[in-house]
Amino acid sequence: MSLSAAGAALQGHDYQHLFAWYHALRMLNPAEDVVGVEIEAKNAGNVDDVVVRRRAAADEHYQVKYSVDGRHPIDLAWWVTPATSKGKSPLQRFWQSWRTLSRDGHRPHMGLYTNRPIDVSDPVLALQDGRTGTLGPRLRLAKASSKAGRGRKRWASHVGVAEADLLEMLDHLVLLTGQSAWAGLVTSVSDRMAAVRLKSDELAVEQGVQAIRAWVTGARSEVDRRALAAEIARRGLHGEVRQATVVVQGIDRDPWAAGATVSLDWVDLFEGDHPRARRQLRDPGLWNGRLLPELEGAERTIHALGFDRVLVRGYMRLPAWFATGVAFGDTRSLRVACVQGGQRWGSDVTPVEFPVHVSAPVELGAGGELAVGLSVTNDLAEDVLAYLRGSALPVGRFVVIAAAPAPSRTAIPDAPSAMGWALAVLKVVRDQVRATGTRKVHLFLSGPAGGALLLGHLWNRIPATQLYEDLSPGYAPAFLIPG
Template sequence: MGEQSASRMEGDRYQHLYSWYVLLPLLDGNSPFETAFVEHPEAGAADDVTLHPRPGAAVTRQYIQVKWHVDHRALYTLEGLMEGVGRGRSLLQKLFAAWRVLRDQGPVEVWLVSNWPADPELGRYLQGRDCRLLEDFFAEAPTGGLKAARSRWLEHLGVEWDVLRAFCADLRLRLGFASIAELEERVDERMCMRGLRQGPEPRAIALDGIREWIEVGGEAKRLDRAKLQTFIRDRGLLEPETDTPGVGLWIHGWARRQWRGQPAVELDWTSHFDRDTRAVPTESVWREQLLPELREARRRLASRPTEALIDFRGKVPLSVSLAVGACFPEVAGDRFRVEQATRGETVLWSSDAKPTRRQLHGTERESVPDARDLLVVFQLTGDAGPDVERFLAGHPRRFRAVLVLEPEGGPHDGAVGSDGDAVAFAVLARERIRQARVRWRTATTHLIPYAPAGCCLFLGQRLNALGPVVAYERTAAGGYAPFLTLETG
């Protein structure tokens, strides 16, 4: 029973996450949909979330059934859609029954959304563009598996071909949809675009609201833009406003994202990065193409008002955050405001925040007396020790000394609690590196970051007068490889 209860809870969470995901666009003034329902009272099996157009909008009513599966032991098939649970109706029968009731009220789309994908026999008839069944599905003289399945569908539903064809034309199968973790990320992106807080706590507030609307029932389940705006305001979901003006710098690396407002400068580097394989551009691509683009971005932003912060947004590797900071140094008066996920919520960090009194613990050890390079491990949110030892074993005579920097109490995911902590660690790290260079008389510094992106950005701003700094990125195999060289003077 415990596992069944857990499955039901996961299913409810997935359904409510998807509901919030499709409700958020109602906040847009140009949304073609005017209202929505959660668990519509007249929609039968297609009731989980429904969308209803504005008068004159060129869209159709959508009635959506959301189904979650805890694992991927099976696929949706032409035959499987007719399988019932116990003596209950099949999924196909439930969707068909909902459609027969809803179509009398006008044009309608009945959607099935699920994390289970379609098998090849069903998938070959689904359009990736809009989740409709392809025209081939409606062939007058089907052959093979389709012929048998269509005959079984007609018998299973007890209808003639013209009725089945009309139903299938209104059916939408959005199969192989996101996992819970992926859906949470998509929800966060939509919340960010609309000026809302992101992370586990704001999402939990939104899902509690959906559960409450369902429990109260009646008109509470009917939602529109005004009602959502009131809910968002009353539950504290709006991102706090800031009086400090800013200009946007967006850099797309691992992925493209849309943030609130419009950037003054936008750089799309996604063709050079692959998150799955951890592939990054070569040093020559960085030096000959990306770094000049970053310098041009700084030139374009140089005319901003003196009091304006640079609102940096980007899904980029840690080394790119270091490079951005180095290109916009603190000594030149450049100040950043950046999104940072911390303690389960996305907040804004400022590079001019007052440093806290947090301390940075440094451990040094000599490696090769006649070497000329210094290895620095900047680990705040995790222990890079095992990977670093493997890295050192692969470069046995490379480094004069190794400096490991970490917060007092050791590295962990909550070690950097605020922008004040991040600034304090960046300032202390720069000074520790400078002292180590002098003490060990090294020429080049090799830096392995294991810290929040915002902290790396702030550190990059302070990497001045340290000579060449080679920044490393973690590889898909768990090691480290040099990514770019920063000339800090």
């Protein structure tokens, strides 16, 4: 069933108001220089939906475009087609806004924010920079005879300006396309509210949306920090717990990483052009040469900011979840959490006893080191054993610790069970370390991300631990956790 025009308009306005609330919360962060937010701003041209006023840096001007579904991408036709017979195309309107806002050497920061995807089959749009979201830098390098070069000429001709002038505008127009839908934006707003000690459940987020809506309908378009603080107090949004958010962008980027307290971006360090293919680093030395130090640096930042609770999110594989748990470890007087299957899994819950099955040790006789396989989601025993026998690793014993009664996707149902599982695994590994006298553990994981995070969080009094990426088939060394 298709949504009515009125329903789509309401969703679009709510999305814009949620986006405005997300930026208004920046006023409460001492590290930001945001002094105000204006909704449907005057004299802002086409980028007037949300304007972020900054003390020192350039103001940020956003146009927010919401779509009820993903059937219509931001393509060439969208850029050059006027909405009405006498109107201007979006590209012409962005140019007009650029001219309006550029004065006395000042260059505005403009952004198109939309949940609609971008059409990467278009030679111009395909050159969007993955980090900055702009078209200018890569489009500037296109040869005039190439498809992108000819497209650049057509764009400039459509606007009626020189290519160099168009490129300067595109340098300052950030295309935030393919952004998460309502639920994803709610998650990021919730992160930002928790970081400034506000209530952060869905009801609290909705209160923020209602605050923006009330300001707009009440003809108050611009809000400063004082007005924001008064509205927060009036709506009872002050919370008791202050929580940082750490986003680790391992195999894919998070569209709302900017809202996190700390954000790490490793995507370009991996081989592969798709998240499913990103399993190995282009330079394996970076596991401990860059990635682990960045996690440790993130922990120092969190401590310096005075946080003792950390919500971890991001797109990464199990070794990275485990290593993140180690970096934000229990010995650092921190509490960690993540969202697993819609539930909050945190280290602050009371664990319940979790049964595990410990296999009979396989004695490989290749050395004095210990290999441990954790079978929670899938049984990895045969795959790991084949890898160990085909490698030159000095492993003398291999033990599998499996969820009882059997590995499955639902073997660990909730946070108390996850903490119980992590404690049970830790005990078995310590027992095996004592029995073998090993100085190094090789750890292979198959299980939920939240379980890996909590296990890493508790990992202590264990020798140096080598983690492995599952290459399906085979394995490759990842992080080496110091003992």
